Amino acid sequence: MELNEAIDLINTPQLKQERPQNWADLGCGSGLFTYALAQYLAPKSHIYAVDKHLVQFNKHFYPAGLHLQFLQADFTQIGLPLHNLDGILMANALHYVKQQANFIEQLKSYLQPQGKLLIVEYDTNRANQWVPFPLPFSELKSLLLEAGFIHVTKLRSRASVFNNGTMYAAISSLPT
Template sequence: MELQEAIDFIDHPNLKQSKPGSWADFGCGDGLFTYALASLLPESSTIYAVDRSYHQMNKDFYPPHVDINFLLADFTMPQLALPGLQGILMANSLHYVKDKPAFLKQLKEYLKIPAYLLIVEYDTQRSNPWVPFPVHFSLLKKLLHSCGFNNVEKLRTRASIYDQGNMYVAMAST
């Protein structure tokens, strides 16, 4: 996926709020969705790009109006030093979490109210080495509601190039 495709995929009016805020990208990888999110957030926002493997973030893709800070950490471990977040992005990372209910309850501790959770996932029930604990949309919706998230909405879908069925992006709020 190219950067503009990622921007178009996750775009939502809630991301373009007038006030700057702090977001985290849990499992940021090489930063594709971090840069997409940064392109959509208001000026003076901050993103904490969190991954357990070191990734050199590409300064060429940094939008000049958003501060991106890379944190070398396992996002599944409790007590990351993060401020009250306006939102969390998880693009192709929730499927690595085995105990999703416990994780999602822990995740809420990072969020201030109101806040958003933006999820990009494969809409499949079949696990494989790259998607060990899949979370198709109907399961995600049930999980999020049971953990106190509201307004769970599937924003859009697209075909996956990895033969995993479709990918979807969903947004929920606290």
């Protein structure tokens, strides 16, 4: 996927705020969606990019005035130094978590009231070695509503090169 496609996939007015925000990209991988998220955040915003593998970010791909901090850690472990976040992005990462309901509860502790959860996943329920715990949108919606999130919205879908399937982006938030 190209950067412009990632930017389009997560496009929503909910990301475009005038005030600086603090976000985390859990399981950031190469940083593709970190860069995409950066396009929507106000100057002086902060993104914590978390991955267990070292990532080198190219400042050319994110706007000036945005602070990007890499944390080398396993995002599934309890105790990440993340607090009072405005939002969490997980792009093609939640399908690695076996106990997704428990993990969502952990994510809530990182967010402030009205904190957003932006998810990009494969819209399939067939597991394989690359997507061990798939999470189609219908299951994500149920999982988030049960965890107390509100307004679970599918932003858009796109064809995936993986298994002739589709990917989706969805956003939700905690109540006030």
